[in-house]
Every structure is written in C-alpha cells, then in structure tokens.
Amino acid sequence: MFEGFEGDVITSGGGLCGESLRAVIAHDLIPLRNPEKYLDAPEVRGWYYDKLAAFCDCDLFLTNSDSTRLEIIEDAKIDPGRAISVMAGGDEFAVRATELKESGTDLDTRLGITKPFFVYAASFEQRKNFEGLIAAFGRFASQMGGQHQLVLVTSNEPAVLAMISSLASEAGLGDSDVIVTGQISDTDLTQLYRRCVAMVYPSLHEGFGLPILEAMHLDAAVIGSNVTSIPEIIGLDEAQFDPTSTEEIATKMLRIVRDDQFRQRLKENAVQRRALFTWDRSAIATWRALEDALASGDFLNRPRLNRAARYQALIKALKALAKAQGHPTADELRQIANVVAFNQNAIDALPVLTFHNEKRVWRIEGPFDSNYSLSLVNRETARALKAQGEEVFLHSSEGPGDYPPNESFLALNHPDILTLWRDRAEIDMRDRPVIASRNLYPPRVDNGGGTVNILHSYAWEESRFPSEWVDQFNLHLDGIGSVSSHVSKLLQDSGVAVPLSVVGNGVDHWERVKAAKLESLPGKSFRFLHVSSCFPRKGADVLLAAYGQAFRRSDDVTLIIKTFKNPHNDIEARLAAARTQDPEFPDVALIFEDLPDPELKALYQHCHVLVAPSRAEGYGLPIAEATLSGLPVIVTAWGGQADFCNEQTAWLVDYSFAPAQTHLELSSSVWAEPDRDHLALCMREAHAASATERTGKAAAGRDVLLKGHTWNAVVNRLSAAVDRWAKPREPLQGRVGWVTTWNCKCGIATYSEYLIRWLPQKPIIFGATNDDVITPDDEDVVRAWQKYMSGASLEGLAQAVEKSGVDTLVIQFNNSFFDFMELEKFVLAQKQSGRTVLMVMHSTWGNPDDETKIFSLLTKTLKACDRVLVHSYHDLNRLKAIGVVGNTTLLPHGIIDGPPSDFKARRSNSTFTIGSYGFCLPHKGLHALVAAYGLLARKDTSLHLHLVNAEYPVDVSHELARRLRAEIAQLGVGARARFTGDFLPDDQALGYLRACDLIVFPYENTGESASGAVRFGIASGRPVATTSLPIFDDVKPAVFQVTDGAPEILAAGLRDIISKLRTGGSVVEEKVRAADKWRQDHSYEALAARLTGLIEALRLERSFASAGHIVQEDTADGERV
Template structure:
C-alpha cells in the first residue's frame, strides 16, 4: 500500500506543542514502524516548518520505505477573495497536481481543520486523478460549541463552516474515540460506514513510570495536585479552582495546586483574579508555565492526584499520559473521558464545582479509594497503544481502498499519468485571469509558479525511480564524459563505468566533453569490448528514469536530464573555484561525489550548497597491467620518479631546487621526469636554468614521449621512490598507484592525497600557503608551496635509508591503499544516490551574526556590507555597551552581550531560544573574554550549531597573556569554519595545527557602478591625489603630506584630499591637530585639504572616483587586511599602497610603492606619473572588482553556511 500522509497538522507552530501535533507525529511513526511493508510519503508544505529532523531516523533507515515530499506554495493564500481563480484556488491546483502524480493508493490527512490565517492547505480539486482521501477528525467542538468558538469571530466562522462542507469530499473519516465518532454521525450527514474509530495512545517511552532526568525539582511542591491544560472555558479551569478553594484549609495547605501550560501574561492575570474572588491565597497555586515532555512526565509521576475537568474533548491525551506515568487520575464525565477512565466512580460532573470538590476530597482523605484510583490508572493504560491504533488505521485504509478500487486504478504507467495530469493542470491555469494578468505584469510570479511545478515533477520522478529500483534492485546510469583514451579523466570514467557494470547496475556510456558530444575513438572501442557494449547501450536512449552522472572538463551541467543529476568523483586542486561553476552546480545538479575530503571542503568553501559526498578513486585498475621487459632505465642509480604534466601546480621548480640542493653529479642518483609536451610545460627550460647555476649538476632524465601502460608500469617498478611536491591535488592517482605497487612516496602534506598519505605510510613535505599561480588565474585563491628545505631533507633521508626501513612504510601504504577500489567508488555513488532519492528540499539555515553594529567600527561596517546582501532571515546579535552612531537598530538586531569581560551567558541563552542553526562570530581580540568565548564555542558545538568564525587578525596583541590564541586552541579546532583574509593568516594558524577547518575568505568591495575610463597623465596637468580611512597614527598620513611637498618641489602639479573621519579617541583628535599644523608649516594650505566628515560609503566612493590616484600610506598594522583599500579599488580610481602585508591580498590590482618613508612614497607616485601607470581601465581590475563585490561574497558565504548544514 502506498500511503500519502499529509503532515501539515504537525507543521503548524500552533499545533506542534499541542495534542494534535503530538498525535500526528506518533501515529505516523507507529504506522511506519509497525507496518513497514507499506510505502509512506510524508507530504509537507514548504511554507510551514520543516519536519525532516523529526523523521530523520525513519528517512535514513534503508529497511523502511519512507519518502519526504515538500510541496511548494505560490504566494500567500490568505487574500480577501478566496473564490475561483484566487491565489487559494491556484495553490489548490498546485497541491492537487502534486498529490495526483505521486500515484499513491490513499491520502491520509492528519488535521483537516487547519489553515485559518496561515498557509496550511488541506483542500484539493477532485477533478485531478486523486486516490481516496481520508482525514483524522479529532472533534467537532467549534461546531457544537458554536457560541464560544464561531459566533465571536465571523471570519473564522465562515472558514470553519466551509471546511465542514469540504468534509463531504472525503472518502473516509478516522476518529480518535467513540465520542468523536458519535459527534460526526450526529452532526454531519455522513455514511456511518465511512467512519472508523482508530482510538489514540501516547509516547510510552517518555510517559512511563520509570524516572527520567528533569530540570524541575518537585520536592519543594510537596504533595501536589496537578492540572495540565489551557485556560479557555472548555477546559473548565475556573470550576477546578473554585472546587479547590472550597476544600478544607488543612487539605489546601498540604496539597498545592500546580498549573502547567503555555499561559500568556493576561491569562495568568485572569487566574489570579479568580483566586482573589474565591479568597484563595496565591501561594497555594503554582504556575509552572510551559514545560517540555520530559519535565511534564516527571510532574505526572510525582503528583499526588491529576485532575482533568474538561467540558469537551476529542480524546483527552493528558489523561492517558498521566495514567501511563502512574498518576492517580480523576476527570470529567463528559464526551471521551469516560472511555479513558473506565469507571464512573472516578468521574465527576464538570459543571458542578461541588461535585468536583467532593471527589477531590474523597481522593485525598480515603486511602482505600485513593489506592483504587491509582490501580485504575495502571490498568486502563493497557487498553491504549500505538500498535493497536496503527492496526486499526491500516485496516480502515484497506477498507476504503477496496471500496474505491484505488489499488487497481493507480497501477498505471507513470509517464502517461504525469503527462495527462500536467496537461490538465496547464489547461486549468490557462483559464485563470490571475495567471494571465501575471504574464503581463509579474514575471517573477510566473517564475515561482513554473519553479513549483518543476520541483513537484522532480520529486515525483524521484519517487517513481525509487519504486523501480526497489523492484529491480538497481539503477539505470547514464555515465557521461570522455572514456576513450588513457589520460586520467578517461581512465576515471571508464573504470567507474566498468565497476558499476560489475555491481549489476544498468550502465550506458556517453562520450562527451565540456564543449559538447563527440564520437569515441573506434580503435579504443575495438580494444575494449566491455566499454564498447556499454557505449552501444547509450545509442538508443529511450530510458526516462535514470541517473545522469558526469565527469568532464569544463564541467558542463546545464543540460543534464536525469531524475538525479550528479558529477561523480569530481576533483579540484586550489582553494578558489569559478563563481559561474558554483552557480551552475547549485542550479542544475542534485549532488556531487568527490575524489577527496579536500575537494569537498573547497566546494563547500566556495558556496556549493548541494549534497556532497567523498567517494575517492580506485587504484586497482593498475593490477590488470603487466609490466614489459622491453623497457629499462639507462643505469642502476637510485631513481626518484616524478610523473606529471609539469604544469606550475605540479611543483617542478621546487623539485629541481630540492634535488639540486641535495645531490650533485658524484651521487649515485637520478631524477626521472615522465611528462608530455604541452604549452604550459616548461620543464626543459627550467632544468637548463638549474644546470647553468650548478657546477656539478646531478643527473636528470626527462621522458616526454608517449609510453604504453605496460611501460609506465615498468617505470614505476624500476623506481626507488616517487616524489610529488605539488601545490595542490584533488587526489593524485600517480601517488596512489605507486603506493599500491609498493614504491615509497614523497608528497606534499596538503591536498587530496592526504586522505591516504600520512606520516606512517609516506614522507610528507612541509609547506606554507601562498596565492596560486596557475593557468586559470583565479583571484584570491591559495595553494600549498612545498618547502624546498623540507623536501631536500626528505630526499636525502629516503636515499640513505636501508631497504628494510623503506619496505616497512611501503607495506603500510599497500594496506592503506588496498581499500581504494573502483567497486568501492561505484558503491559509494550508488549509496549516495539512494540517499538523494529519499531527500527533497533542505531547509534554510537560521543564522545568528555576532558582531559590533551601527558603530564606528570596521567590523561593524564589514558585517553590514555582507548582511545586506543575504536574503535569508538573519539575526544580528550585537553588544549592548557600544556607542551607536547611526540610525536606531532594526527589528532583527538584539543586544544581549557586552564587549570586554562578559561571560556570554545571555548570548548563549538567546541563541538557544531563537533555535539558531548556524552562528557567525566576528572575532576581534578585544571583543571577548577568552575563557567565556571558549565555553560558548564548546556549548554551541555540543548543540550541533554550526560555528563560522571570522578572524580579521591572527596576530596576537603584545604583552596580553589573556589574549593568546593557544588559550582557545581546542575550541578553534572545533569551529566548523575559521575564515581569514590572507595567506599569512592561514600560515599563522597552520603553525597551531589549524588547517582542515580554516579557509581564505577575501575582503569585499562595495557594489558601485562606475565605468572605468582611461586617465592619461601629461606633465603640467593637475593630479588630484586622495587617501581614505580613519584619522589614526598608523595610517601614514604625516608621511603622505610630506611626500606631497617633495612631489611639488619637483614641479609636479598635485593636490591632496585626506578623507579621514575622526575615530572616537583622543589619539585621533590629537593627530588631526598635528596634521593641520604640518600642512600650514609646509605651506600646503591651498594644496592639501583635510576632510573629517563621516559620510556614507556611497558618498565616499563618489568622492574617491573623482580623484586620479588613491594612496594608502600605511606604516604598520596587526590587521590581516584593509577594508579601506577596497573602497579605493571599488571607486575605479587607481590605487597605490605601501609594501605592508595588510595589502597582500590586493597585490594584483594595486600599485606597490617602494617603501614607507615620505621619500619612498614620493618616488613611487612620481614613477607612476612618469610611466602613465595610473590607468583605471585595466580589464584585470574590472574582473577583480566584480568577483570581490560584497553581493558576490555574501552569496558565497550564505552558500557556505547552507552547505555546512547540509554536508555535516
């Protein structure tokens, strides 16, 4: 049986903590676990709270057949007009279409009467091909007690009565008690044969007689009476308090009345008025407010008597919960409660406070009677279980299905069903004036409508594919990419396809590359008959339900057309990743499998927010290759082997430098370079340079002619060690192959190869991070620079070590690499695809951002620039003791911690209360007490809240032992990401062994549209120079003014404007006075102007853009990067900087001055003027600005956070 369970009754925030929400959760879980033979589609509403976490165990259990379906909505359905062609009608069309193409046998709605003033939608258009629909009916209380519930709110009355009418469209009704069954029969014109009492139960794990931990200490309550419920008239709390107040004083003093429930302040005030009117001292009534289930169970277990005086219930869940915990229970004698209690002796008339008081009195004073109540609770609870309820539910659903013949009706071809229902939907939508109007006015609305349909189609196809896989126990795979040669990517694809085929999967091979499809090499196909057969299977191309998976370069994915679309075993080698590719991956792919953990980290860091899984690569293909006896090396010297393209990334210069440093012509050693000719391969030129510089060069042999696989195998086996000092690797197949063949390996201690290379099985070269320099020319990208000293030492060591020592490591290496097989790679991709099939949408993160805000602080400004481009709801959590300089805080700003020595406890509580899933912390050494920060990070980590720490500086302040990073080193290591701005920061943290969770995240520039123009300088023309930043001593302002004097003395017509706002400190004011004095002393009053205005960034950019050169003459700084220099760059005006490390990250797009002194600054500016270097039309600068805009970086950061939550 294929059952759709509509779980909106649990999604509504108002229901989650109430009985309906609990019932939805428990009945769904009981159906899944007690009847696992059925297929369950958990149907949810994307506009409401996500439920994936609530069913994570069920969704991740392969033995269960559970699918999560999130139905998108289009716009707010609560318009005033709710008739035909309204937004409500449109949403019903979308919902009905989704329900129809899931192709289920029955739909179970868990709560039918929701949807008033929210986006819950339980209606459907029966014109679509829908299976029978049943709903749980808890009660008809508003209909029966209409004066209390309907007459007071005409709008709700209209809504509710319309829902009553809609009940007639249902095919069956599941009630939770005989009482609610009778209500349906009595008040609705419904066939009694369609009504089934499935009863109810409670969570017996939580609500049991066994003790559980609780934060509430109940000892101080003594012998207490317990009430659990709301204050509305139906719950009858008023009469309970009246009855309690009438008890003898000695009983009241010994038995406090404890009230628990989500009481608002006005409700507590009302209860206190009742106490006053009954002359009941307030100390005898205890308000506990809302408590969680564990705490509630503890109260049930410890209360002396539980009293439930309700006038009307559908079931009365608190009564059963209390009985399960062993609480003696007395209750009202109306509606469903007698079914729970069983014996009328333990029931009272809820309308008679004297009768209530009488039964309470008897319970408290008659020990024998009290024991009878206690025994009754233990006996009655046995009649109610979720096992029993689930059996009754399945039986009822089967009856309804058989009546409607829906098992036969839904056994149809899915493609025909999809096409038929899609056409029906489009015809309906085409009639809508709303849609016609949107065609002319709001393309975004139509896009969201089209997107909703696409999302529904995608999810329904996943369900159909999953059904087919379960029937056949295999997927159909379209494996696409080059496979017809022996270069690395083709080897990967062909072995991947062969392994899939060996695992029994249905495989078709498609020959394509980044630019497009091509015909494979016929000679290759002839030599490889299995590959040829897999290729031939691709030619007909009639299969509709397949997984499309590619590995090709460039990674073209915009035309993938599978039910699931993947890149498999993907690789990358440096920290930055092309922005356009990130966008394309997120838009078109379902998921990615990657070669290594390093590749996964790189994709996450660049904002790829789809599921990513590490599958590794196989190495066992090399076992099939036989070494040839025809290939030998020219001598028997100790041979170091390097196999690569010799691109700059491969570290060939480092290799030569270390080799020439370690050995000379007299050593019995040879370095063999196996490469191939290509435009980026300069290996011969590089070697010539090293030979020229050495008086006794060691032997080097370069093999750049093509060798067969057998000859390569022989080369491996003839070598004494493989050396691979690359700057970055996605995996490094050469190293892995060498390890499998038992050849000692020397490689860099950073990159994908560290998944299988470690100090126990190979020799790792130390390294430092630096900006990369490869043919892609990616900005703000780093890779590893292997240490020449480290490599030299290792090569000598390996050369001199005895064979038995080398063999010990190579044996460990063989064991490590033995697990890297192509079957393992294929199986991991199969498992990953199964997981993707069982998932749909991933909820958006709830982000908190701890930062200074609205103040004259660079970090506050930085945060604002990023945050304003993050569309998702985000909470700013700012200090309460900073000076607010600008407009008042917006509603998403909370100030709940203090700069300095705060213990951060309030901050932690706020984070928990807001249910944040990720926290961005802007770190500054002066912001936090390190011990408090240490505790905060540990507590957040234990709650699985993702922590993203921005470190704007990694240089510890001098002479401050309480601000040493080693104090929080273990906490830094558990942050999900530490984001820094320069390679120097990466290297400082590397020295502390912080590498795997640290990433380079560049500073940004403002989004400022200004066309860059050529400004050609001619001597005599006035040149307007500017600088920008706070008026502070380390900014080099005095030096710049002196430099202007030197320049003018050399007859250059320059003027200077210092846009330097005052910082809130005495130092800033004092410096301003010194600057004005200096300007006057140098006679530059008409040449140099000092502007201390604190203006908007847009005004600053406009001012800087009107100048000819922006100079940043910084002297010294502990900061890692400058925000001010980016303003200069963003303005489009050429920028010159002193050689301070704070400008390292913008080195590609600024002019470096020769030094820090006034003379250096003057000489540098004159050089730029003389060489006409102040040219602002540089294409590279335009590209750099575009990629570093805060809008782009914010998009990347949000993607990073989403990806951390998805891929943790």
C-alpha cells in the first residue's frame, strides 16, 4: 500500500491479484486516528477510505510494530489471527555508519553549531511534537544557563522557520539556541548523531520510528516518548517520557547532562536494542507468516491468473482512472511501462505448479481424430504420457475452435484413443494442477485454462514467425516444447520470449506399422522416392530439375513422387513441361492415391533412396519414416531434419538462403534454396553407392532415431521441461549495452537512434571517442572506443562495459569501425565474462584490397556471438560462405514513421520534381542522376531536380558535392535543378522529400547490406525508384526499379515511371498498397519489439542454463545447438 498524499497514485489490494493470497504491510493508521487533521478535505477523505477498503480486502496483514498491529485490529476491525507483527529492520544504518566519511570541520560552521547539542530528526508536522520539545528545551536551557543548543533536522521552508522561531521565542530561547538544518546529507546526519549529547524523540504517534534505530547505530544516547511503537524500540523504561509533559522531557535532558552513568546506560542500551531489529529477523517472521497463512487457508488451490487475464485486468483498471490534468511524457510512460513489465516478469518467474502434492493432470488439446499429422502427434503424445503413468485426457479442438471428434474414425483405427477421450469425465479435476498442452493450427493460445499452458511438439518451417502470433505466445504461454532446434531458434529470432525446450518428435509409431504386400509398384531397377504435398517449400521443382540433370531416359532409374492433389501442387504441369523441353527426361512415376500406412511403408521399402530437397522443414517426419523403413535419405542441409540427419546418416544438399515464398507472405522471411547442381551430384552419388553403403547410412540414421526420437523420449523431455518451467527462478532483468557511433553524422548512428527510441529500456550507449557530436551527450552515453583506427585497442571499451554491469551487448558492425583482430579479442572476452553478444552487420563484404579487412577474418568472432543480425538474405549467404550459419538472423533495416503513401497522379503539364536523398558519396550514383535528368529535361521542361544529399565529413564527399554543383550549373536549367548539401533535421528533410514527385536512389555497386536513406525516402510517402541492386532487394515490394544506373538507361527507366505516375492506374495503386504493407512490417517499432523479444529469449535461455537446466538438446552429430 502506498503512503502519502502527493501524486496521483491508485492503490489496490484486490482487482489485479486474482485469487492469490493478498498480503499487505501496514505502517500506521495515523490519518484514521486523526481525521480532523489529515482527512478534512472531502477529496482526501475519499481517497484515503478507498485505500482503506482495499487494505481491509487483503488476506494477511503484516505490521512494522506491535503498536500498529493493535491499531489495525481496533480501528480497521481486522481479525487478530490475520494480523502479524514482523517488525522493521535497521541494519542498513550499521553499514552506513562504517561507509560514510567524516563531513569535515565545516559542519559546525555551516550549521552554526557552537555548543554541545541535542538533536531531533523528523518531518515537520503536528504529531512530531516540535512544540513540546522546544518548550521542554526552554525549561532545560533556563536551568543550564544556555550552555547547549537544540538541532532540528527538519524542513527550513519560510513558514516552518517562522513557526519554530515563534515557539522558541515563547520558550525564552534566542535565535542561536535552536538550529534548523533543512535537508542535509547522510554524512552530515551521521556526524550529528555521533556528536550529539543525546537524540530526543518526543513524537506523539509513530508506526515504528526508524530515526531512533539510526541514532542507536551511531552510538547516540537516545530518549523518547512512552507511547505507540517508540517503547518497543527503546525498551529501557528510564529512557522514556510522557511526550505531553514538557517537564518530564526537560528532566530527562537535565539528567543526561548531569548524570554520566545515566548517559552511559543509554548508550549501552542503544547497542543492545539495535541488535534486535534486523531485516533478516523481519524477513524470517514475514516468511513464517506467509507459510502459516498458506497452510491454514484455501489459497494454495486458487488458480493463478495467466498473463492475458492480468493484462486485461490492468488495462481495465487503467481505463477506469480519472483523467489527470496534462499528460505523461513519452519518458514517463516508458518508465511506467518498465515498472509494469518488471512486475509482470517477476510474477512469471514464480512457479506455476504451486499446489500440494496432488498428482497433476495432462489435458492434450487439438485434433486427434484423423490422419492429419497433428492428430498423430497428439495421439502419440497422449499414449506415451499414459504409458508413463500420467493422468491424461483429450480435448478435441482446432484453430477455429472446439469440435466433437469423429468417433467412427477413432473406433475403427484408434479405439484406445476413443476410450481415453470418453474417460475424461471420470477424472477428478478438483484442486489438481492441470497442464493444458496444445498442438493445433492455427495456434490458438488465448483461452488456455490450465494451471500451466504450453504447446507440445510445435513445428514451424520458414525463418520468420507471424508477429501477431508472437504477441499471443508471449502473452498466454508458459512454455513451448518444439520439435527441433531449428524451430526453437526461429521462434526466438522472431521475438518469442517464453521458456523453450527442444522435445523433438516421436517416430517409433512407424515401427508398429507392418508393410503391406502389394502386387505391383512402379519403377525401374533403381528407384528414388519423394513423399510430400509438393507445396513450394517441399522443393519438388528443384528435384525434377536436378533429376533431369543427373540422369537420362535410358538410365535404369525411376523417380517415384507420392503426393496428393491440392491447389498448390503443380507437379504434373512441371513434369509435362520438362518432358516437352527434354525428350530424354528420365523416368518419373506420380502416385496421387491416398495410401494407408501399411501400403506407404511398402512403397518406402520398394525404393532405394528418399530424396527430400525441402526449402524448410520443422522436423521432416517422412524423412524419419523412410529412414526407419531402411532407406538412406538425401536432404537439404538446413531445417529441422538437421537434428537427426548428418553426413553419417544422409547425403546433405548444399543450399543458399532466399526469400521464402509462402501463402503467409511474411516479409524478411527466408528459407533454403537447394543447390540444383549439388542435388544432382548427391543423387548420382547415391545411385552409384553400393548397397552396403546405402544400408549403412540408413542403419546409422535408424539408430539415431530410435535412441532419441521415440515418443517415450519426447514426453520425458516434455515432462522435464514442464518441471523446469514450474520451478522458481530469478525474474529476468539486466541492461543492454549498445556499441555504435552516436549523435553524429553517420547512417549507423541514425539507425541506432531510431531503433533505440522504441526499446522498452534505453541501453547504455558506448559511443566512439572520435565521433563528431552534434549535440551534448546524455548521461547514458559512454565514449570508450575509436573508430576508423587500424590496430586500435578495445580495452577501454571492455573496461567501460565491465564497469557498466550490462548483461547484453549489441554491437553495430561496419568494416571501417573496428580492427578485426581487436574485435575478436573483445568479443571472446565478453563471452568469457558471460555476456550475451549480438552483432548487427551493416556490411558483409569486407575489403579484399586490405589484408586486415578480409571478411573471413571475422569467422571466429562471429561464430562466438549469440546472434549475428543482418539486413538481407544476401548477407546470410555471405556469412554462410565463411562458415557462419547457425547463429545468423535476418533483422531488416527499419523505417521511421511518416505520412501515408501518396502517389497522387500528376497532369502531364504539371511540374514534376525528381528528388534524391542520403549522404553525398560516390557510390550513390548522383553523377548519373544529374546526367539522366539532363537528358529528360531537354524534352520536358516541367521536370525539376532537387538533390537532398548531405555532405559527409570526409574529403571525397566535399569534392563530389563541388562537382555536382558544377554539373548542375552546366545543365543550363536555372532554378529547376538545385543541390542541398546541409545535414538537415528529419522534419526538414521529410518536408523537402514530400515536395518531390519521385525520389530516386541510383546507387552503384556497394558492399552495404541495406540502405537507410531509401527507407527515409519511402517514409516520406512519395514514390521511390531504385536501381536493381542487391542492396535494394528487401525494399523491392515498396519501390519502382530501373535495371541500370547508366545515364541513358536510367533516363529511359525514369521516363517510364514518370509516365505511370502521371497517368495513374492499377500499377500505381498496387504499388501504394505494397508500400504501405512494407512500411508497417519494417517500422522501427515492430523491429524493436522483435529485437527486445530476442534479447529476452536469450536471457531466458541463459537463466535456465545457469540453473543447470538443458534448454536445447544435442543434434544427431553431437553438436550443441
């Protein structure tokens, strides 16, 4: 409960706590006992009684003293059995006493102390009894001849000083007899307590009285009131007085100065009493009270509100708040959000199975009544759990909602599952923990009703996961058991920050299937087999092309493709086209009929090699089935199958990363494009291999699967994961350090600034010492390294990082920033220190002309990072070329918020302005743009040109700007063409671009991975055109493109685009829609949320690892992933 009258604070003990035990610490009920003083105003009275109602609604009342306990029993009518005094502690004062330095000889001078003095420290209010103390000190001083002073550590506001002066005058005291300090430092207060004759504490009402303990820890003699909680601290009867009697107070003060033995007893009493009040004792008492309350109440069996319910309750409460005057700033909102998030994380870190030792129940939710792969997974998961003695029941559901299962199908094919489903009503669910474990599609997770809500054997294929599902997973799930390390990584990379564990997928159900005896199956003497839906990600198109490259019609070989009809399956058309183009195309047999498992197993055994050149797999169940059936396999060397496929068990096909082409159309999502030539080579090798060699690969694969990929092993890992997730853990916390150029004219500095704006907590910025700063740095900026300096040590950066205490480092990499060898030493040292390291690559070319900047020199550095973040799939491929694959992630460059896209058509005779934007550098193609404009402007006098290209602080940029101005002047078009070379604020630059009709980025070849400038152009909402270079591949949906930057070709391309924009039509309308969607997907807000999720996911992984838990399993070849 919050105390005080300042600030718009709402306190609540009920609405946001769900059914949890609600314990509250009470410090006092002073306003309730003195309503005429504290609750006179109606709005204050209403506020306080609302707080009191929330207070009384709690279950357990912990108090800081016996006095406060009696107050809440008497005044708030609290059941005495629910009110427990745990006392407060004061041992922090002992630490302060040893740490604080002497305040210096000037303390007396500053405060006006000239005589021995008594001290009293308190806020200036009526109950603190300053009136009684000053009157008592007047009596004391009259008998001691003015030999002492009274030091009051309280407010020195004018009204307070006037009141104290008046009281002193009434007591016969002079101005120098009573000293008012105002706010002073802990060091000064320490010296006052140490040097005082005594500390006098005449308060009329206290909840506890911490200043008394503070003085005792500094060896002061202490006397105080004999009312409320004060006697509980002081203890010694002769050290107490009636605070309403000025005579008693004065008598005690006189005794202290006249009786040395009495003063010594007070000091000895302070030593004895202070030892009784420690936070350890208070914590033990609190813990016992909580345990007793839990043992005696029904709280243990109350379900805990899940994250979604907590957030909904919080949002509802926030909406109900009265509108405050003014509005919080962005920083204030961020601070509040961080506090809320921290508290939510603390709740999430609590064990979810806080029940008595009642046996838990598993509720397996999803389809289980068909041949659908998810139905198989759910059936086998339930069977395996049941076989291990777990209590299990099934709940029939799919993405759209619940449905009655197909009992006829179950009765015919899986009668044990039908029985398990029907027996659900017999399970006693009362007061028992329920593990609600789902596997369904789409992954609906917002209504889980379990004690713990998880997904089991979850699969995904392409590298990106839908952001709306990420949000749902983070909000509603307590954990995810994935089918492969591939799936766990892509979920983390997409921002899923819930506990993850690779549980795998069982395959031994295939062992129960007995192959049918079929009369005839197609194929020549040697038979390749492909089993899939022939969706694009299955790679059937590449398979046909590679097969046609590897063999001829005359070869004694057949490719059998077992598939089924579906809208995405064009295998027949592709095969017909291949045969038309190549009359010698080798033999292919298509099977579309549905084959029962025994017949499918017979087909496996009929063939010699399975070929699965998938572009993406979550697990690859047909690959495992084939292996168990005795077939060696040819698979793509990327995807979930990598957990059981390696060089010993399969032929691995090389690949390159490419944009994923799926029905979800997720931007910046990739998959693996199999190398057709290498696939053809693998097929020839498999064909040429001996039967013994092929059997050996299959046997090795079978051994891997039956050792670690049985359903029993899967549920063992799933159960162990749930046990781990249910244990208490430290709340995730830490701070990010961000190594970057900063607050200077640099694209990477700008990128960092935009991204950091949307992070929930501002990181510590480790900027370059030689950045040419634009404005003074904030306090969170530490300048600790030098850019552009060959051989420059990063030791200073390492020391700054160590001092900062950050747990995660995000390093912005550009070729010219760091010495490669120094960067390697730095990163390896950070990993050795236990930090998470993410490297953001703004360039992946290196510099082949500089032997110290060859890109492959970074291999060891990048492999050591937890993640290497890149901006395009080309970057992924360049990293793969130097052996960096398993820890790479595509995080696209961001785009700032801007006005909606507006490609409004222009009349042919209207002024049409061509613009450009970015730094004035040679590779930007600005010479070609000026020349192309010159060609266009000769025939179209309505065309204008505005180059908004800031000069970079290097000589080459200044020289280029000079030449561009000269070339523009030579065009002879006057004011129709102009050049702006100033570094402009964003608002001004956007204003210039908004005035353009087409913004052109005619770049030449560059090693940069992505362009921040083109994103700024897109953010303006105006049409953008680029050259068709790899640096612009990721923005292609949002822009027009020209094939080349040569002036003639560029002019022709721009002429066509200008014509389209002037006439409008469907092409322009479609580009507007595509640009808006692209902008939404690439907003810095969205990217910051994803990066935050990844950092939190890595923290979570590290927290489980540090607790001795295995988060992910070994791959087939033993490599830790």
